[in-house]
Amino acid sequence: MNSTWLLYMFFAVGLIGIGIYALLTMKNLIKLFIGIEVIGKGVSLALLATGFAKGNILLAQSLVVTFIVVEVCMVATALALIINITKHTKSLDVRKLTKLRG
Amino acid sequence: MIFLYVGLPLIVAAILPLVGRLSKKFLPDILGNGVFLFLFAYAVTGGRSLIGAGPLTRTLNWFGEPLGIQLALDGFSLFMLATVALISLCVGLFSIDYMEHYGAKANYYSLLLMMVAGMNGLLLVTDLFQIYLFLEVAAVASYALVAFGREHEELEAAFKYLMLSAVASAAILLAVAVLFGMTGGVSFAVVSAGLRALDAKAAVGLVTALFLFGFGLKAALIPFHAWLPDAHPSAPAPISAILSGLLIKVSGVYAMTRVFFGVFGLTPALSQVLMWMGAVSIVVAALLALGQKDMKRMLAYSSISQVGYVVLGIGIGTPLGIAGGLFHLLNHAVAKSLLFLNSGSVQQATGTRNLDEMGGLAKRMPVTATTNLVGSLSIAGIPPLGGFWSKLLIIMALLQSRQGLLAVVAVLASVLTLWYYLIIQRRAFFGKLNERWAGIKEAPFWMAAATIVLAVLCLAFGVLFSSVISTWIQPAADVLAKGMGM
Amino acid sequence: MVLNIALLTGLVLFSALAVLARDLIKSAISLAVSSLLLGIVFFRMNAPFAGVFEISVVAGLITVLFILTIALTKSEGEVGESKAALWAFPIFFVVFIVIDALVMKGLMNKVPALPGAAESGAFGDVLWKQRTFDLIGQLAVILAGVFAVLALFRKRDNDNE
Numbered sequence: 250m251n252s253t254w255l256l257y258m259f260f261a262v263g264l265i266g267i268g269i270y271a272l273l274t275m276k277n278l279i280k281l282f283i284g285i286e287v288i289g290k291g292v293s294l295a296l297l298a299t300g301f302a303k304g305n306i307l308l309a310q311s312l313v314v315t316f317i318v319v320e321v322c323m324v325a326t327a328l329a330l331i332i333n334i335t336k337h338t339k340s341l342d343v344r345k346l347t348k349l350r351g
Numbered sequence: 352m353i354f355l356y357v358g359l360p361l362i363v364a365a366i367l368p369l370v371g372r373l374s375k376k377f378l379p380d381i382l383g384n385g386v387f388l389f390l391f392a393y394a395v396t397g398g399r400s401l402i403g404a405g406p407l408t409r410t411l412n413w414f415g416e417p418l419g420i421q422l423a424l425d426g427f428s429l430f431m432l433a434t435v436a437l438i439s440l441c442v443g444l445f446s447i448d449y450m451e452h453y454g455a456k457a458n459y460y461s462l463l464l465m466m467v468a469g470m471n472g473l474l475l476v477t478d479l480f481q482i483y484l485f486l487e488v489a490a491v492a493s494y495a496l497v498a499f500g501r502e503h504e505e506l507e508a509a510f511k512y513l514m515l516s517a518v519a520s521a522a523i524l525l526a527v528a529v530l531f532g533m534t535g536g537v538s539f540a541v542v543s544a545g546l547r548a549l550d551a552k553a554a555v556g557l558v559t560a561l562f563l564f565g566f567g568l569k570a571a572l573i574p575f576h577a578w579l580p581d582a583h584p585s586a587p588a589p590i591s592a593i594l595s596g597l598l599i600k601v602s603g604v605y606a607m608t609r610v611f612f613g614v615f616g617l618t619p620a621l622s623q624v625l626m627w628m629g630a631v632s633i634v635v636a637a638l639l640a641l642g643q644k645d646m647k648r649m650l651a652y653s654s655i656s657q658v659g660y661v662v663l664g665i666g667i668g669t670p671l672g673i674a675g676g677l678f679h680l681l682n683h684a685v686a687k688s689l690l691f692l693n694s695g696s697v698q699q700a701t702g703t704r705n706l707d708e709m710g711g712l713a714k715r716m717p718v719t720a721t722t723n724l725v726g727s728l729s730i731a732g733i734p735p736l737g738g739f740w741s742k743l744l745i746i747m748a749l750l751q752s753r754q755g756l757l758a759v760v761a762v763l764a765s766v767l768t769l770w771y772y773l774i775i776q777r778r779a780f781f782g783k784l785n786e787r788w789a790g791i792k793e794a795p796f797w798m799a800a801a802t803i804v805l806a807v808l809c810l811a812f813g814v815l816f817s818s819v820i821s822t823w824i825q826p827a828a829d830v831l832a833k834g835m836g837m
Numbered sequence: 838m839v840l841n842i843a844l845l846t847g848l849v850l851f852s853a854l855a856v857l858a859r860d861l862i863k864s865a866i867s868l869a870v871s872s873l874l875l876g877i878v879f880f881r882m883n884a885p886f887a888g889v890f891e892i893s894v895v896a897g898l899i900t901v902l903f904i905l906t907i908a909l910t911k912s913e914g915e916v917g918e919s920k921a922a923l924w925a926f927p928i929f930f931v932v933f934i935v936i937d938a939l940v941m942k943g944l945m946n947k948v949p950a951l952p953g954a955a956e957s958g959a960f961g962d963v964l965w966k967q968r969t970f971d972l973i974g975q976l977a978v979i980l981a982g983v984f985a986v987l988a989l990f991r992k993r994d995n996d997n998e
Contacts, residue, residue: 308956419967
């Protein structure tokens with residue numbers, strides 16, 4: 250049980266790492282949010298793999314389903330924010346968002 | 352019945368768009384504030400009898416068949432429910448006048464109700480995953496509320512807030528996954544029993560670190576505070592009030608405390624970490640507050656600093672410390688909301704948040720100036736206001752636990768706090784009336800009323816501190832004290 | 838097992854592609870493909886419901902939302918990503934993966950776990966009867982999201998700031 254679980258967690262953490270890299274280096278608002286999405290994939294893989302390894306696959310599935318619903322709502326809100334931002338700055342560049350400092 | 356805390360705001364929020372078509376302002380105001388008033392009255396009157404015999408767990412039934420809804424109410428959650436209801440009521444009342452010029456009041460109240468529903472849900476659940484879920488409900492509502500005016504500054508702040516908050520939520524969920532893996536369940540009972548049966552220092556350490564990062568970011572503790580000084584000032588004033596007064600405490604401090612005390616138990620190592628994180632937040636944020644010109648930004652840094660006090664108090668782990676931390680949570684919620692609401696009054700009257708542009712507003716806005724003074728002195732810890740007693744309890748608890756250095760830090764930071772609040776009071780309200788503001792008026796009725804209520808409470812909690820502590824704080828502290836040590 | 842590892846590797850690669858691609862549409866499509874692969878992985882883990890949800894919602898709905906946003910913001914011009922980010926990625930990735938693997942190896946027998954309890958019932962029972970409050974939470978977050986989008990896209994005629 251342990252080694253299968255760790256194998257899946259290895260991939261899950263890998264995904265989270267890619268997402269974090271995106272957050273640290275990308276300048277495009279949409280790309281930044283894709284980073285968040287990738288982190289979300291990593292987390293849902295972690296949840297489901299844990300359930301699979303413990304034999305509690307049904308519980309893990311309900312958790313993942315709920316998590317996906319939360320993801321969608323967050324994506325909708327974030328993209329709505331991004332669209333509104335582009336109406337102001339006329340650009341998808343996060344470097345234009347520097348009005349607030351200190 | 353306690354399901355109403357989540358169900359009622361949810362249902363009213365859902366029907367508000369329809370209601371909003373009939374009546375743009377009147378009905379939404381009434382419905383929104385009506386819900387808050389009901390929840391507050393219920394918490395204050397009926398709540399205590401519910402938990403009289405000990406923590407209450409309700410499993411809901413649907414025509415006889417048990418549903419999978421298990422809600423738990425104990426001293427700690429009741430205390431938080433009452434605080435949430437109180438502050439949301441005052442914020443709602445303030446919004447009656449303030450949100451006039453934003454428009455879309457029905458939509459605003461829907462979002463506000465959803466945030467309250469999310470917070471209440473978080474307070475009532477018995478399950479780690481559901482803490483995450485309702486935390487997200489409140490968070491999604493808050494992203495939209497911060498950006499409600501859709502100006503550049505607000506959108507920028509909301510976006511940064513969203514990004515950081517999403518990473519924190521992911522960390523929390525990852526920790527839940529690991530605990531699930533170790534213990535086979537996600538409810539408090541299963542996980543804490545499982546952890547007691549296992550001996551997993553390293554894994555528990557990892558999970559604790561993830562929770563500290565996730566909940567710490569939600570509570571805006573240093574070094575995870577970066578989003579707050581942008582988000583809280585840019586949001587409309589009532590939203591700043593509810594974010595600083597409630598959300599960082601419910602989704603940050605409460606969630607962290609509930610998980611650490613109820614599931615892990617407060618080990619000495621964890622206690623040290625919490626105390627030092629609290630102390631660092633107190634000092635660094637207070638210093639950062641000093642250099643601010645924007646009134647709301649100064650208040651935002653102050654929130655970070657005061658939450659540090661709360662975490663410090665709770666982290667001490669002794670009954671006195673926990674009581675002090677929780678009492679400070681209440682005092683800060685009341686006083687900080689008051690201060691942010693006042694900043695809204697000022698912003699509405701003068702159009703600016705820059706302290707350098709203000710001056711002598713007390714002459715034209717006496718109510719606002721007085722309530723602001725009361726709130727400031729309470730947070731700074733001046734007797735006989737509430738904040739004095741809560742800070743005193745924390746300092747006494749520190750001395751009792753022989754944490755002399757931290758006690759000194761707490762006292763000195765208090766002086767700093769007083770200093771920067773007096774800066775606000777002096778620059779904005781006292782002194783000569785700036786020519787530009789000769790024609791401004793005092794805040795409209797509901798705005799002034801909300802702030803007066805909060806100011807009176809600041810005073811009341813101070814004067815009546817012993818009865819407040821014995822009826823509300825002590826039951827909460829007792830619940831936590833049971834979760835001490837492993 | 839080998840197929841699983843292949844699928845998981847594909848998932849990681851397409852996610853990396855999604856992050857690094859210069860063209861936003863290619864980025865969105867890569868994200869959709871990686872969601873598809875993740876859904877298949879879920880199926881192979883005896884989690885058909887999660888798999889269906891992943892494919893239809895994440896690979897479907899979220900991709901549509903992304904493409905909609907990309908289309909609505911297309912006129913705003915290119916954002917020059919730094920070339921350094923592109924070239925630094927392989928190094929970062931390799932280092933990260935190595936550390937990841939070492940940590941997982943190190944945790945090999947260090948994470949104690951209770952034996953899993955047998956699960957009974959069907960998925961429907963678990964979701965509707967045992968985790969009912971999760972459904973209320975889902976309803977709440979959907980409402981919050983709907984109101985958020987409504988608030989952010991409302992018409993400007995009432996605003997007289």
